[in-house]
Amino acid sequence: MKVVRRLYDWVLSWADTPYGVPALFLLAFAEASFFPIPPDVLLIALCLAIPTRSYRFALVATIGSATGGMLGYLIGWGAWDSLSPYFYQYVPGFTEAGFAQVKGLFDQYDFWTIFAAGFTPIPYKIFTISAGAFQINLPVFALASVVSRGLRFFLIAALFYYLGRPARDFIEKYFNLLTILFLVLLVAVLVLIKYLH
Numbered sequence: 001m002k003v004v005r006r007l008y009d010w011v012l013s014w015a016d017t018p019y020g021v022p023a024l025f026l027l028a029f030a031e032a033s034f035f036p037i038p039p040d041v042l043l044i045a046l047c048l049a050i051p052t053r054s055y056r057f058a059l060v061a062t063i064g065s066a067t068g069g070m071l072g073y074l075i076g077w078g079a080w081d082s083l084s085p086y087f088y089q090y091v092p093g094f095t096e097a098g099f100a101q102v103k104g105l106f107d108q109y110d111f112w113t114i115f116a117a118g119f120t121p122i123p124y125k126i127f128t129i130s131a132g133a134f135q136i137n138l139p140v141f142a143l144a145s146v147v148s149r150g151l152r153f154f155l156i157a158a159l160f161y162y163l164g165r166p167a168r169d170f171i172e173k174y175f176n177l178l179t180i181l182f183l184v185l186l187v188a189v190l191v192l193i194k195y196l197h
């Protein structure tokens with residue numbers, strides 16, 4: 001836990017430097033395949049510092065995360081057999097049982113599984129790598145990644161653009177609950193659409 005806290009503080013420290021935006025891109029890129037700290041941490045700090053640039057920061061995070069997701073996909077597609085012991089041992093969130101569960105989700109709901117992972121606090125890296133390992137349709141994967149990550153980051157940016165500091169307190173307090181509620185609402189809408197058809 002101390003290591004994760006140090007990483008968290010290190011990520012936040014980039015917001016006070018001229019390299020905050022490149023650091024946001026690299027963090028979003030790395031988190032999509034192996035890094036444990038989500039880019040939201042730095043995105044929130046940058047948006048709080050310069051609310052008028054919030055949408056620009058969200059765009060940088062979206063591009064970084066979507067391209068990092070492609071790296072995760074390539075890891076799963078081309079190197080999973082040799083790298084899986086490393087991920088199971090050293091990367092938080094990776095377990096053999098969890099990987100098997102993800103496969104079951106992909107078999108039924110490929111786009112929506114990736115969308116849910118990209119939008120909610122579920123570790124996105126597990127799904128990017130498993131998408132490659134299970135050879136999920138690449139255009140479907142790319143579209144779901146861009147839409148879900150973009151929606152997540154631009155919602156955060158919009159809150160800061162219009163509300164400023166109160167948005168930070170609200171997001172930090174209720175972030176997990178808000179994303180889970182949104183996902184429940186999304187699932188309810190999908191069930192309703194399926195029922196009506």
